[in-house]
Amino acid sequence: MNTPKSNRTDKIITNITAILASVILVALAVWGTRTLLFMNKYEETNDAQVDEYINPVTAKVSGYIKEIKFEENQEVHRGDTLLVIDNSDYIVQQREAEAALVNARAQISVLESNTNTMNQVAKVSKSQIEAAKARLWKQEQEYIRYKNLFEAESVTGQQFENVKTALDVAKSEYQATLDAYSASLAKVHDTQVQKDVASAEIKRREAIVGKNKLDVSYTIITAPYDGKMGRRTIQPGQLILIGQTLGFIVDHEAGKWVIANFKETQVRNMYVGENVEIEIDAFPDEIFKGKIESLSAATGSRFSLLPPDNSTGNFVKIAQRIPVRIRLEGDKKGLGILSAGMSANVSVKKGRNHQNG
Known part of the structure; x- marks a missing residue:
């Protein structure tokens, strides 16, 4: 008795279904086993991005x-x-500042010349003091002699008065020469003060010239x-x-890194210098190497604009994320394909005895 054709077809379908189910179960078992082994050996997160300095x-x-x-x-x-940038205005300001600096330096030369002149005048006044002092001494001797003669009635009162007047004139001339010498010294001092002021002005003008040169360079x-x-x-x-x-510029000299946000329950065994494997979503067939550079001092939420405050009464316990900075390793050419903001998957071995593993 022959088996109906429909029964044979059902049997074939049943066998194929059983085989496919077995293959799927085996595949799921292998995948599950590998996943469990991976999870047991690695801490992983897909909350990670490539980062660079963008200034x-x-x-x-x-x-x-x-x-x-x-x-x-x-x-x-x-x-x-x-x-x-059009620097016409800044060039004019620079030239004006340079001209003012030249003028300030010329003032120093004028004041130095005045100082030399005042010193010469002071020397002349000092020499006149000696002459006036000598004339005063002579008139004092003359006065003493005529006083004695007047007391002895050997000269007239008019002659004695003339000698006394000459003595008073000599005293006045001597005092005038002293005052003139003091005034000359004061003028020398005043000129020196003016010179110090001019020197300060030169420094100010030099600073202005320097600033204007900077402004020109900044254009x-x-x-x-x-x-x-x-x-x-x-x-x-x-x-x-x-x-x-x-505009904005991406800094290639500072290098690239990955910020991986691990759950707070994942970072307890991580340490600086630990090796990391990174898979970039844009390049799934390529594994990049890196090392942990630092772990954040606080959770990411604490650095937000409005950190959560559990004391407000709306507390819901959520596993927090700890940002981990990972330095990408490799030549610049190889890392050149990565751009800031690219998503990444980061895997870190568990345990603390595999720094070189």
Whole structure:
């Protein structure tokens, strides 16, 4: 008796289904076993991103943009000119400051000449003191002699009065020479004070010239390091102000790292220098190596703009995340394919006895 054809088909389908189910069960068992072994050996998180320093390029002076020498997403090197600002006004200010500095230095020369002149006048006044002193001494001797003669009635009263008057004149002349000498010394001192003031003015003018030179140099904005330009927000002819953001640059010199946010229950055995394996979502077939550089001093929520306050009464216990900074290792060319913000999966071995593993 022949088996109906439909029964044979059902039997084949049943066998195939059993085989497929067995294969699936085996595959699930293998996958489950591998997953359990991996979870037992590694701590893993997919809450991780590649990071780099992205800094704004800002203006240190205001003015109109004369020329823009970079495009968005352009690779640049340290010292490359990014932007040129019209420096006409700053050049005029620099020249004006330099002229004022020359004038201040000329004042020093004038005051030095005046000082020399006042010193010569003081020397003349000092020599006149000696002459006046000698005349005073002579008149004093003459007065004593005529006084004795007047007392002896050998000279007339008029003659004695003439000698006394001459003595008074000599005394006045002597005092005048002393006063003239003191005035000369005072003028020398005043000139020296004016010279000190002029010297201070020169330093102030030199500072102004230096500042103007800096302002002129700031009209040419250069790349502070090797990197890649980001979004550009300016156009030629636009008026920019001091501190205005002109664009963004990604710093390639500082290197790249990964910030992995592990649960607080995962980090108890992690330590600085521990080896890490990183898989980038954009390059799933490539494994990158890294080392833990630091663990955050607080959970990520504590650094938020409005940290949670459990005392408000709305407490719900949630496993917190600890940011772990991981330094990517490898040559710059190999890491060059990574961009800031790329998602990553990070795996760290459990235990503390595998620093070189």
